[in-house]
Amino acid sequence: MKKLLFIINPAAGRSSLRDNLLSVVKVFSDADYLVTLYITKCAGDGQEHVARAAKEYDIIVCAGGDGTLNEVVNGILLSGWDVPLGYIPAGTTNDFASSHQLSRIPRQAARNIVEGKPFPHDVGEFNGEYFTYVAACGLFSDVSFSTPQALKNAFGRFAYYFEGARKIQEITQEFPLELTVDGKAMTSKYCFLAVANSLSLGGVLQFPEDMVSLSDGILEILAVKAPQNPIEFHNLMRAMVEKDYNNDMVRCIHGKEIRVQTDVPLVWTLDGESGGKHTDVTIRVCERQIRLIY
Numbered sequence: 001m002k003k004l005l006f007i008i009n010p011a012a013g014r015s016s017l018r019d020n021l022l023s024v025v026k027v028f029s030d031a032d033y034l035v036t037l038y039i040t041k042c043a044g045d046g047q048e049h050v051a052r053a054a055k056e057y058d059i060i061v062c063a064g065g066d067g068t069l070n071e072v073v074n075g076i077l078l079s080g081w082d083v084p085l086g087y088i089p090a091g092t093t094n095d096f097a098s099s100h101q102l103s104r105i106p107r108q109a110a111r112n113i114v115e116g117k118p119f120p121h122d123v124g125e126f127n128g129e130y131f132t133y134v135a136a137c138g139l140f141s142d143v144s145f146s147t148p149q150a151l152k153n154a155f156g157r158f159a160y161y162f163e164g165a166r167k168i169q170e171i172t173q174e175f176p177l178e179l180t181v182d183g184k185a186m187t188s189k190y191c192f193l194a195v196a197n198s199l200s201l202g203g204v205l206q207f208p209e210d211m212v213s214l215s216d217g218i219l220e221i222l223a224v225k226a227p228q229n230p231i232e233f234h235n236l237m238r239a240m241v242e243k244d245y246n247n248d249m250v251r252c253i254h255g256k257e258i259r260v261q262t263d264v265p266l267v268w269t270l271d272g273e274s275g276g277k278h279t280d281v282t283i284r285v286c287e288r289q290i291r292l293i294y
C-alpha cells in the first residue's frame with residue numbers, strides 16, 4: 001500500500017473540513033492509500049513535522065489556508081525528498097487555490113488529488129525561506145497576518161477587508177528602495193511591492209492569465225506608487241480594476257532574481273504569514289520545485 005501523510009491545520013479558516021474529514025479520508029483509502037493524519041499543534045509545527053517525516057511517504061496532502069501550504073512546502077523542500085503534494089483549500093483567502101482553480105469542496109479536492117497528475121510548480125526563495133505564491137511589503141501586506149485568527153474564522157475573508165479598511169489612510173505613504181531585477185537596478189518610491197507567482201493576490205488583485213505562468217521559472221514583480229493627489233488615486237484604482245499593470249502608478253516586471261534594498265527595515269509577508277523586517281532581501285525563483293497533484 002502507498003503511504004499518504006495528511007496534514008491538517010485545525011485553526012485555519014472556517015474549516016469546511018471538520019464535517020467532511022471522514023469522507024475525505026475514505027477517498028484516499030479507497031484509492032489504496034494508507035493514511036496517516038497529523039493535526040498541527042501550533043504555528044511552525046506542520047513545517048517541522050514534514051521536514052522530519054516526508055521521506056517515509058509516497059504523497060503528502062495538506063488541508064488549511066495559504067499559511068499551512070507554505071509550511072508544508074517549506075517542510076518538503078527542507079526534507080530534500082521529491083514527494084508529490086496535494087492541497088485541500090480550507091483557509092480564509094486560499095489565493096493559491098484560486099490560481100489553480102482547486103475545488104473548495106473537500107471530497108472533490110481529495111478525488112482530484114488521487115486521480116490527478118503532478119503539475120511542476122515554481123517556488124520563490126526569500127533569504128533562504130520558501131514561498132509558494134507571494135512575498136510582499138508595504139501597504140496592506142501585513143493585513144493577512146495581523147488580522148486575528150478568531151476574526152478570520154468568524155468572518156472569513158471579510159475580516160481582511162475590515163482590517164484593510166483601517167489601513168487605507170496609509171495609502172499615501174511611500175518608501176524609497178533600490179530594486180534590482182536580474183542585475184538591472186532602479187531606484188524609486190513605492191507604497192506596495194509584491195514578488196509573486198500567482199494569478200491572485202489577497203483575493204483582490206488579479207493578474208491577467210496571459211501575464212503569468214506558474215511553472216516558467218519567472219516571477220512577477222508588482223510595484224505600486226503611492227497616489228499623492230485625487231487624480232493619481234483615480235488612476236491607481238482604474239489600473240487595478242482593469243488589470244492594467246503598465247502605467248505610471250502600477251508596473252509589472254518579470255524576473256528570476258530580485259534584490260530589494262532599503263535604508264529603513266520593511267515588514268515583509270510570505271504567503272500571508274509574517275516574513276520579518278528586512279533592509280536587504282534577495283528573492284530567487286526555484287523552477288518547478290514542487291510537484292502539485294490535482
Ligand SMILES: Nc1ncnc2c1ncn2[C@@H]1O[C@H](COP(=O)(O)OP(=O)(O)OP(=O)(O)O)[C@@H](O)[C@H]1O
Pocket residue numbers: 009010011012013014040041042043044045046064065066067068069071090091092093094095144152271272273
Ligand atoms: N494548531 C494550531 N493552532 C494555531 N495556529 C496554528 C495551528 N496550526 C497551524 N497554525 C497556524 O495557523 C496560521 C493560519 O493558517 P492558514 O494561513 O493556513 O489559515 P488562514 O489564515 O485561515 O487562511 P489564508 O492564509 O488562506 O487566509 C498559520 O500561521 C499556521 O502556522
